[in-house]
Amino acid sequence: MSAATSGAGRRVWAVLELLDRQLVDRNGHLVGKIDDLEFEIDDDPGALPRVSALLSGLGALASHIGGDAGRALAATERRLAAARDRQPSRIDIALVQEIASSVELDAARDDIDTNRAERWTRDVIIDKIPGAGHVAE
Amino acid sequence: MLLSELVGSRVVTAEGDDLGRVHDLVLVQDGPMGANGRAGLRLHALAVGRRSFGAQLGYAQGSVRGPWILRKLLHRSARLVPWSSVVHRDDEHIVVDIGGRGD
Amino acid sequence: MKRIFGVTLGILTAMGGFVDIGDLVANSETGARFGMSLAWAVLLGVVGIVVYAEMAGRVASVTKRATFDLVRERLGARAGLLNLGASFFITMLTLIAEVAGVALAVQLVVDVNYLLWIPLVGFAVWLVIWRVKFSTLETVFGLMGLAMIVVVVTVVQLDPSWSQLWHHASHPTVPSGEGHPTYFYYAIALFGAAMTPYEVFFFSSGAVEEKWTRRDLVLNRANVYLGFPLGGLLSLGLMAGAALVFHPLGVGVDNLSQVALPTSVALGKVGLAFVIVGFVACTFGAALETSLSCGYTVSQYFGWQWGKLVRPREASRFHLVVLMSIFVAVVVGVTAVDPIKVTEYSIVLSAAALPLTYFPILVVANDRTYMGDDVNGPVKNTIASFYMVLLVVVALATIPLMIATKAGS
Numbered sequence: 001m002s003a004a005t006s007g008a009g010r011r012v013w014a015v016l017e018l019l020d021r022q023l024v025d026r027n028g029h030l031v032g033k034i035d036d037l038e039f040e041i042d043d044d045p046g047a048l049p050r051v052s053a054l055l056s057g058l059g060a061l062a063s064h065i066g067g068d069a070g071r072a073l074a075a076t077e078r079r080l081a082a083a084r085d086r087q088p089s090r091i092d093i094a095l096v097q098e099i100a101s102s103v104e105l106d107a108a109r110d111d112i113d114t115n116r117a118e119r120w121t122r123d124v125i126i127d128k129i130p131g132a133g134h135v136a137e
Numbered sequence: 138m139l140l141s142e143l144v145g146s147r148v149v150t151a152e153g154d155d156l157g158r159v160h161d162l163v164l165v166q167d168g169p170m171g172a173n174g175r176a177g178l179r180l181h182a183l184a185v186g187r188r189s190f191g192a193q194l195g196y197a198q199g200s201v202r203g204p205w206i207l208r209k210l211l212h213r214s215a216r217l218v219p220w221s222s223v224v225h226r227d228d229e230h231i232v233v234d235i236g237g238r239g240d
Numbered sequence: 241m242k243r244i245f246g247v248t249l250g251i252l253t254a255m256g257g258f259v260d261i262g263d264l265v266a267n268s269e270t271g272a273r274f275g276m277s278l279a280w281a282v283l284l285g286v287v288g289i290v291v292y293a294e295m296a297g298r299v300a301s302v303t304k305r306a307t308f309d310l311v312r313e314r315l316g317a318r319a320g321l322l323n324l325g326a327s328f329f330i331t332m333l334t335l336i337a338e339v340a341g342v343a344l345a346v347q348l349v350v351d352v353n354y355l356l357w358i359p360l361v362g363f364a365v366w367l368v369i370w371r372v373k374f375s376t377l378e379t380v381f382g383l384m385g386l387a388m389i390v391v392v393v394t395v396v397q398l399d400p401s402w403s404q405l406w407h408h409a410s411h412p413t414v415p416s417g418e419g420h421p422t423y424f425y426y427a428i429a430l431f432g433a434a435m436t437p438y439e440v441f442f443f444s445s446g447a448v449e450e451k452w453t454r455r456d457l458v459l460n461r462a463n464v465y466l467g468f469p470l471g472g473l474l475s476l477g478l479m480a481g482a483a484l485v486f487h488p489l490g491v492g493v494d495n496l497s498q499v500a501l502p503t504s505v506a507l508g509k510v511g512l513a514f515v516i517v518g519f520v521a522c523t524f525g526a527a528l529e530t531s532l533s534c535g536y537t538v539s540q541y542f543g544w545q546w547g548k549l550v551r552p553r554e555a556s557r558f559h560l561v562v563l564m565s566i567f568v569a570v571v572v573g574v575t576a577v578d579p580i581k582v583t584e585y586s587i588v589l590s591a592a593a594l595p596l597t598y599f600p601i602l603v604v605a606n607d608r609t610y611m612g613d614d615v616n617g618p619v620k621n622t623i624a625s626f627y628m629v630l631l632v633v634v635a636l637a638t639i640p641l642m643i644a645t646k647a648g649s
Contacts, residue, residue, distance in 0.1 A: 014162035033543030094172035122556035
């Protein structure tokens with residue numbers, strides 16, 4: 001399934017192989033799904049659009065779903081993100097290490113923008129419960 | 138430009154023929170080398186077709202071939218329209234110039 | 241030697257964990273009302289869950305991806321979200337029923353109103369999930385569930401005419417006084433009680449939690465091919481016990497103490513003790529599985545870190561969903577909704593929702609780029625395709641039948 005190291009010439013179906021795929025950080029932790037792709041189009045005529053970033057998070061998911069459900073999700077994301085005015089979570093394509101059944105990123109989850117909701121839940125709720133750091137395995 | 142803006146858009150020819158909707162995008166890893174030491178992904182073609190159910194299952198792209206009953210119901214070959222033939226794009230439609238009938 | 245121990249343990253755990261409040265209610269009610277004439281529905285459901293769970297377990301072992309992760313990947317975000325809504329709602333209903341079921345079972349022992357037990361049960365369920373290792377939790381409650389073997393002993397003790405029992409089971413007829421729609425409604429209920437979706441969410445997520453690989457496929461098959469049918473035997477034991485004790489009297493079953501009655505009649509106090517232990521183990525184990533499944537489905541759709549394989553603080557949103565699900569189940573439970581009614585709705589709606597999650601698993605099990613040589617072979621695919629069609633038929637028939645029979649009354 002994986003191509004050679006540089007993967008030159010490999011064909012990737014964007015919807016089948018990238019969209020809604022699990023993102024994994026460099027330590028194997030799960031850090032969300034790919035909800036959308038961002039393309040850049042250079043100015044030269046005839047240049048093909050390049051994938052510049054992966055988008056992940058409620059805002060990106062909302063535009064991906066569209067319709068009423070999408071608008072509801074977008075409204076939720078705006079409410080939750082009121083304090084911050086950053087872009088919906090964007091992962092630069094340069095961070096992508098491997099495209100297999102999940103997409104591996106060359107970054108740790110605490111450095112990945114999309115994981116801020118997880119960190120918030122951890123800090124505000126879960127860490128307050130005794131035993132949150134307990135290793136169950 | 139976002140993928141979500143392309144997928145689901147109706148594709149029509151310059152003459153007005155309706156080719157269907159965009160189901161998938163064909164990317165090829167043949168762009169300039171990125172910071173991660175890999176060639177970038179460039180958008181080469183749109184996969185266009187009639188029914189949109191099951192575009193992500195794998196039947197249209199050929200990676201799933203069974204079971205027989207689902208393949209019969211869901212298999213269809215996607216028509217690939219090269220990106221270079223796109224002449225105009227707005228919120229609802231993508232207009233392409235495929236110059237004559239057939240691929 | 242260790243291998244054999246592991247395989248045996250897996251089979252016993254699967255057997256003991258098979259029965260939950262849905263099976264307790266459905267098999268007893270049906271046995272009382274229809275005798276053994278719906279035994280075929282249990283068999284159909286058991287074969288179905290074997291097929292489904294084997295595929296989901298194989299997919300999870302080879303791809304390291306659990307069911308709901310693949311549901312979104314193959315159906316897309318939009319259809320996946322609708323699917324999540326339906327699956328979560330039904331799993332939630334089941335959780336409410338299981339938590340109330342534990343409370344009802346405890347009430348059989350300590351004569352304090354079950355409503356007072358519900359919050360304690362909820363807390364206990366959450367605490368076990370929070371602190372106890374996954375494999376321990378699965379094994380302990382699975383093995384305790386083996387106390388339900390007493391229902392098979394019950395049937396033997398009641399000394400029935402085996403040929404007559406067999407005749408009724410193999411020549412299904414709609415008893416006089418019951419309509420065909422009601423008959424098929426209960427068939428769907430039994431089917432849904434055997435083929436519960438949460439079981440597959442739990443099973444496949446557990447395979448990923450325990451880091452199963454291709455080498456564990458044999459273990460997977462042993463658990464599923466032997467454990468589940470043996471669990472189905474327990475269901476049939478419940479049905480036969482009710483058929484022998486209640487059916488001739490024309491009495492129905494509508495509470496948990498009646499479910500225990502055949503055992504008490506056949507084996508006295510000792511039998512009753514075993515069956516109550518069985519009830520508590522089965523419903524508590526199922527409550528653990530359904531709460532975890534509430535967390536699994538939501539987390540796997542959104543791609544959050546999930547599972548007990550990491551510290552709770554590393555899967556914060558997952559644990560928040562689990563906690564909130566248990567909380568909602570407790571809150572709804574103490575409003576004194578009839579747990580039996582909730583159970584009935586949960587199993588029937590489960591049957592209706594089966595195609596939603598079965599379909600993507602069937603597709604992935606046929607994806608060579610994912611599964612390599614472990615794709616479904618032609619025989620498996622034929623049986624699996626038959627079940628795909630059957631599940632769709634069942635799903636389409638459920639709501640009309642529910643309306644036509646006023647939910648089986």
